[in-house]
Amino acid sequence: MMGSENRGFEEAHLYASREEMESLxxxxxxxxxxxxxxxxxxSTLSETHHPLSPPIIATxxxxxxxxxxxxxPYSNVSNPNSPSNSYxxxxxxxxxxxxxxDADNGVGVNSIESPIEDLEKSMVLSRxxxxxxxxxxxxxxxxxxxxxxxxxxxxxxxxxxxYLITTRxxxxxxxxxxxxxxxxxxxxxxxxxxxxxxxxxxxxxxxxDKSVVESQVMQKQDFVEQRRVAxxxxxxxxxxxxxxKKSDELRVxxxxxxxxxxxTTTDVASRMLDGAAKLPKQxxxxxxxxxxxxxxVQPAKGGRxxxxxxxxxxxxxxxxxxxxxxxVEEEDKEFLEKKEKLHDLEQQLNNASQQAESLVKAxxxxxxxxxxxxxxxxKLAKFENxxxxxxxxxxxxxxxxxxxxxxxxxxRFYRELNAQTVxxxxxxxxxxxxxxxxxxxxxxxxxxxLTVQTLLSELSSLHLxxxxxxxxxxxxxxxxxxxxxxxxxxxxxxRVTEGC
Amino acid sequence: xxxxxRSSSGSSQSPRSPSSQPFLSxxxxxxxxxxxxxxxxxxYKVITKTNLPEYQGPEKIVIRxxxxxxxxxxxxxxxxxxxFIPPLPEKSTVEKFRFSAEFIEMRRQALDxxxxxxxxxxxxxxxxxxxxxxxxxxxxxxRARFQDTGIFKKKPAxxxxxxxxxxxxxxxxxxxxxxPVEESNPEYEKLKHYIFELExxxxxxxxxxxxxxxxxxxxGQSLSDFGTAVKLLGACEGNTLGKAFSELGAKSEVxxxxxxxxxxxxxxxxxxxxxxxxxxxxSIKATIAERANAFRQQFELAExxxxxxxxxxxxxxxxxxxxxxxxxxxxxxxxxxxxxxRRFEMIVRLMNEEIVRFQEQxxxxxxxxxxxxxxxxxxxxxGIADAWRSLLPKLEACSSSQH
Numbered sequence: 001m002m003g004s005e006n007r008g009f010e011e012a013h014l015y016a017s018r019e020e021m022e023s024l025x026x027x028x029x030x031x032x033x034x035x036x037x038x039x040x041x042x043s044t045l046s047e048t049h050h051p052l053s054p055p056i057i058a059t060x061x062x063x064x065x066x067x068x069x070x071x072x073p074y075s076n077v078s079n080p081n082s083p084s085n086s087y088x089x090x091x092x093x094x095x096x097x098x099x100x101x102d103a104d105n106g107v108g109v110n111s112i113e114s115p116i117e118d119l120e121k122s123m124v125l126s127r128x129x130x131x132x133x134x135x136x137x138x139x140x141x142x143x144x145x146x147x148x149x150x151x152x153x154x155x156x157x158x159x160x161x162x163y164l165i166t167t168r169x170x171x172x173x174x175x176x177x178x179x180x181x182x183x184x185x186x187x188x189x190x191x192x193x194x195x196x197x198x199x200x201x202x203x204x205x206x207x208x209d210k211s212v213v214e215s216q217v218m219q220k221q222d223f224v225e226q227r228r229v230a231x232x233x234x235x236x237x238x239x240x241x242x243x244x245k246k247s248d249e250l251r252v253x254x255x256x257x258x259x260x261x262x263x264t265t266t267d268v269a270s271r272m273l274d275g276a277a278k279l280p281k282q283x284x285x286x287x288x289x290x291x292x293x294x295x296x297v298q299p300a301k302g303g304r305x306x307x308x309x310x311x312x313x314x315x316x317x318x319x320x321x322x323x324x325x326x327x328v329e330e331e332d333k334e335f336l337e338k339k340e341k342l343h344d345l346e347q348q349l350n351n352a353s354q355q356a357e358s359l360v361k362a363x364x365x366x367x368x369x370x371x372x373x374x375x376x377x378x379k380l381a382k383f384e385n386x387x388x389x390x391x392x393x394x395x396x397x398x399x400x401x402x403x404x405x406x407x408x409x410x411x412r413f414y415r416e417l418n419a420q421t422v423x424x425x426x427x428x429x430x431x432x433x434x435x436x437x438x439x440x441x442x443x444x445x446x447x448x449x450l451t452v453q454t455l456l457s458e459l460s461s462l463h464l465x466x467x468x469x470x471x472x473x474x475x476x477x478x479x480x481x482x483x484x485x486x487x488x489x490x491x492x493x494x495r496v497t498e499g500c
Numbered sequence: 501x502x503x504x505x506r507s508s509s510g511s512s513q514s515p516r517s518p519s520s521q522p523f524l525s526x527x528x529x530x531x532x533x534x535x536x537x538x539x540x541x542x543x544y545k546v547i548t549k550t551n552l553p554e555y556q557g558p559e560k561i562v563i564r565x566x567x568x569x570x571x572x573x574x575x576x577x578x579x580x581x582x583x584f585i586p587p588l589p590e591k592s593t594v595e596k597f598r599f600s601a602e603f604i605e606m607r608r609q610a611l612d613x614x615x616x617x618x619x620x621x622x623x624x625x626x627x628x629x630x631x632x633x634x635x636x637x638x639x640x641x642x643r644a645r646f647q648d649t650g651i652f653k654k655k656p657a658x659x660x661x662x663x664x665x666x667x668x669x670x671x672x673x674x675x676x677x678x679x680p681v682e683e684s685n686p687e688y689e690k691l692k693h694y695i696f697e698l699e700x701x702x703x704x705x706x707x708x709x710x711x712x713x714x715x716x717x718x719x720g721q722s723l724s725d726f727g728t729a730v731k732l733l734g735a736c737e738g739n740t741l742g743k744a745f746s747e748l749g750a751k752s753e754v755x756x757x758x759x760x761x762x763x764x765x766x767x768x769x770x771x772x773x774x775x776x777x778x779x780x781x782x783s784i785k786a787t788i789a790e791r792a793n794a795f796r797q798q799f800e801l802a803e804x805x806x807x808x809x810x811x812x813x814x815x816x817x818x819x820x821x822x823x824x825x826x827x828x829x830x831x832x833x834x835x836x837x838x839x840x841x842r843r844f845e846m847i848v849r850l851m852n853e854e855i856v857r858f859q860e861q862x863x864x865x866x867x868x869x870x871x872x873x874x875x876x877x878x879x880x881x882x883g884i885a886d887a888w889r890s891l892l893p894k895l896e897a898c899s900s901s902q903h
Contacts, residue, residue: 341736344736345736345737348729348732348733348735348736349733351729351732351733352729352730352732352733354729355722355726355728355729355730356726356729358722358725359719359722359723359725359726361722362715362718362719362721362722362723363719365715365718365719366712366715366716366718369708369712370712370715372708373705373708373709373711373712376701376704376705376707376708377705379701380701380702380704380705383697383698383701384698387693387694387697389690389691389694392859392860392862392863393859393863395863395867396859396862396863396867399863399866399867399870400866400870402870403870403873403874406874406877410877410881
């Protein structure tokens with residue numbers, strides 16, 4: 001069983017002993033509890049090990065469920081790919097190909113595997129994430145302007161900036177200790193999209209904004225610099241995440257020279273078109289009208305399978321309006337509690353962040369007004385001095401001048417104070433951004449749940465049909481060839497769906 | 501000499517024993533709201549402590565309202581041309597602001613300073629008007645106030661003067677002399693220019709000072725809200741972090757209070773003196789206008805006298821009956837002209853003295869105001885630094901216990 005879990009987390013190795021892995025409870029009673037339950041629970045746990053995370057969940061008691069004979073939600077790892085003995089060999093990074101299709105698959109597998117590995121690795125731990133034994137440091141520098149191939153619509157070609165991303169590491173997965181690549185922002189967007197597909201349920205740090213408008217408004221220099229800083233922060237946060245730093249996508253991004261070999265995100269229109277093309281085939285039953293297991297991993301919404309989208313939509317409506325409870329529900333009380341807490345936290349963060357903003361503004365105003373007062377007083381002092389007919393005026397002028405210079409100095413200090421304040425209070429904003437990622441994870445969870453529900457109801461209806469057909473065919477002597485064929489098809493479908 | 505008091509509601513004390521040295525000290529205190537609705541107003545207690553024989557008894561208390569102060573000022577302004585009459589705080593136009601505690605206190609302070617300045621001015625303190633103001637019972641005061649409003653305020657001689665002014669203006673226009681006659685005194689020109697410029701600079705400084713007061717208030721409010729938000733955030737968190745947050749929140753709230761206090765202090769002891777300075781300069785401008793009037797009068801009278809003289813000589817030559825009347829008129833005019841010259845010259849003399857007095861007083865007042873400004877800011881900055889500094893060890897304790 002898993003050893004005692006302390007707080008903290010050491011760099012996860014993929015070299016955990018096999019016995020640890022095998023000793024993992026593989027209580028594969030296919031109660032139908034989706035691995036998504038497990039994964040979200042895992043993600044909350046991995047979150048505790050995230051160095052930046054609020055330690056709400058850090059208390060040992062939270063991790064207790066994993067120590068004692070685990071209640072079903074946590075230990076069940078019903079895995080489409082792996083009936084009982086799946087964890088024989090964790091795919092090492094070397095095995096995974098970098099071709100787009102495989103990456104998806106491989107990643108799909110990984111995403112199921114790695115949480116478990118994380119779990120067992122988290123047995124051995126120290127709090128500090130930057131232990132001396134291994135590190136992964138990233139630097140973003142040297143923005144350069146480059147010309148892209150002209151798309152002929154925009155005359156003059158499109159120019160963009162690339163950034164030099166330097167990685168220093170002693171992790172063995174990267175075949176080297178220091179390397180650099182040039183990447184543009186679009187590549188970062190691709191990376192972040194692929195990561196959010198692969199690591200659903202995890203709290204993935206949000207990437208920097210695209211901010212189309214700002215890039216027009218700001219001076220090129222400032223904008224590029226701002227973006228460079230943001231990219232650096234983003235990548236550093238990614239590598240600080242214990243699971244994501246091991247991801248292939250990230251490694252590819254950091255290491256592979258030249259064009260980034262990750263599939264780019266396609267826009268909604270083309271997806272819809274693809275889906276529409278497939279739909280007739282699905283409806284008329286030419287292909288096995290069941291969703292393949294690997295596709296189940298992804299949410300229906302972003303995909304090409306329109307039929308699936310419709311099915312899930314129907315299910316969600318049935319859930320909302322139907323009288324019967326769906327077979328799989330959000331029952332995990334502790335999860336719900338944590339969700340409540342996180343919701344609360346988000347509210348407070350929002351509030352605090354707003355107040356922080358107005359505090360910063362008030363400080364800025366103060367500094368400005370102080371400065372203006374100082375200037376006005378300096379003018380007054382100068383005036384009095386110039387026009388002085390009496391000595392008293394000169395004395396007064398001197399007084400005023402002193403006060404004025406002090407005011408101007410104070411104003412400068414306020415400005416400095418504000419710069420510092422902004423820097424520090426910015427962390428609040430970052431956390432808010434993280435909250436967004438949490439929301440995504442939650443919605444991933446619920447869409448996965450929906451998928452499960454849909455599949456289950458489909459399964460039950462398929463079973464029904466199968467029974468009917470069998471009953472029918474048994475009545476008719478000899479059986480209709482087509483019906484038999486249908487039954488077999490149905491059985492195949494059932495099997496696949498059950499697999500999902 | 502009795503010195504004016506600033507920013508205290510107490511009366512000024514004479515350094516020597518009360519009976520030997522003549523003294524007159526006044527204080528304006530105890531603002532109280534009287535009446536209801538639209539008729540409501542604020543009344544003040546005016547306490548006079550004196551050993552001067554002209555005044556009744558060692559101490560006298562009367563009730564006065566803002567319009568009584570206005571009466572006093574207007575009377576003095578008319579009578580003592582050339583002297584810079586101390587300024588009054590403005591009438592407030594915004595209804596709801598009229599009875600706010602802050603406004604009432606600001607006004608009381610300004611009125612107190614006003615009366616004390618009059619009481620310590622060597623000429624103004626001897627005026628009947630001041631005596632009436634300080635001593636008369638409320639009915640007499642009210643009567644005096646009503647009497648002096650409107651056209652009935654003007655004495656017949658004044659009315660004649662107004663008529664003549666209009667007449668001369670018309671003749672000026674007819675004769676093509678549109679430009680008003682002015683002194684051609686280079687030093688005086690310089691002074692006028694100085695006064696006008698000074699008003700601009702002061703007004704700007706005062707504007708920023710007032711804004712600064714507001715900023716202090718805003719920052720204080722912001723800190724208070726921030727502190728509350730942080731405390732709530734801490735409530736979401738676990739043990740040590742939560743504690744850290746609540747400490748931070750508490751400190752923020754403490755500082756918010758300090759800021760509000762400083763904001764008030766800044767208002768009363770820096771912004772108000774600046775505003776008072778602005779008003780004083782405006783009062784000087786009024787005196788400048790009076791001087792210009794007086795100059796014009798005596799100049800025109802002099803012209804008229806000259807013309808009259810020419811006429812008279814003509815009549816003398818022709819030995820007409822009109823000569824006797826003309827002679828009378830001439831004599832009268834000459835008297836008036838001389839009177840006008842005397843008035844003008846007195847104004848000039850007084851103004852010269854007043855300028856010196858004004859500058860001296862202003863240097864003192866301003867010096868004090870800037871001193872208070874610096875003191876207040878230093879106190880505030882120290883307070884803020886101390887508060888945050890004291891928080892650091894607590895925060896360190898929290899974060900270390902996490903590790």
